[in-house]
Amino acid sequence: MDNLNKTERQNALAKIINQQPIATQDELLTALKAAGIEATQATISRDIREMRVVKAQDANGQLRYAIFRADTESQMERLATAIREVGLGITRVQFINVIRTLPSNGNLLAAIIDDIKFPQVVGTVAGHDTIVIISPDEEAAEWFNDQYQHAFSL
Structure with a gap:
């Protein structure tokens, strides 16, 4: 999985962020590596900006990455x-x-x-x-x- 294109890498990032409590870019890089995906810190930073990833508190009050989504509300x-x-x-x-x-x-x-x-x-x-x-x-x-x-x- 070393040669993922941007869309595939960002889809993998979204899956990890949605399934695991990831709070830092280092944790995200480690999770990607565990999934067989190599990426640099600069690439991950760019993906985070493009994907509109923000830090938010989860139900337990812990900070974690979340993908900002507009829903049915205006x-x-x-x-x-x-x-x-x-x-x-x-x-x-x-x-x-x-x-x-x-x-x-x-x-x-x-x-x-x-x-x-x-x-x-x-x-x-x-x-x-x-x-x-x-x-x-x-x-x-x-x-x-x-x-x-x-x-x-x-």
């Missing part, structure tokens, strides 16, 4: 639900919004925001419990802040 409904469930607050500073989340939920909420592709959002940077949302100007940042406040109050 994207805006999903965002509003996530904001109410894991959002703690938002602060706007000029053209930047900073969202505080429950621990281990920054990446998940940022993935939802990124997936919607708001024209008012140039990009996001997510950490353990904080997301920085960069807008093209102050007006766009104010719009995003208003949307967050509205979703939080629903």
Whole structure:
């Protein structure tokens, strides 16, 4: 299985992530190797980005990789639900919004925001419990802040 194409490798990655509690790239590389698949750290990092893999808490409260998927909810409904469930607050500073989340939920909420592709959002940077949302100007940042406040109050 050494010469897998990208699609086959990413399918194997998805299967491992869905079946095993994988929390780090090293664990993922080890699981791939055990399955007979050789890959580099750089390749795995690229696959993780392309596949929209995020870290999320499982039912036991343990951090693990999960593949971000949109489901039957509309994207805006999903965002509003996530904001109410894991959002703690938002602060706007000029053209930047900073969202505080429950621990281990920054990446998940940022993935939802990124997936919607708001024209008012140039990009996001997510950490353990904080997301920085960069807008093209102050007006766009104010719009995003208003949307967050509205979703939080629903």
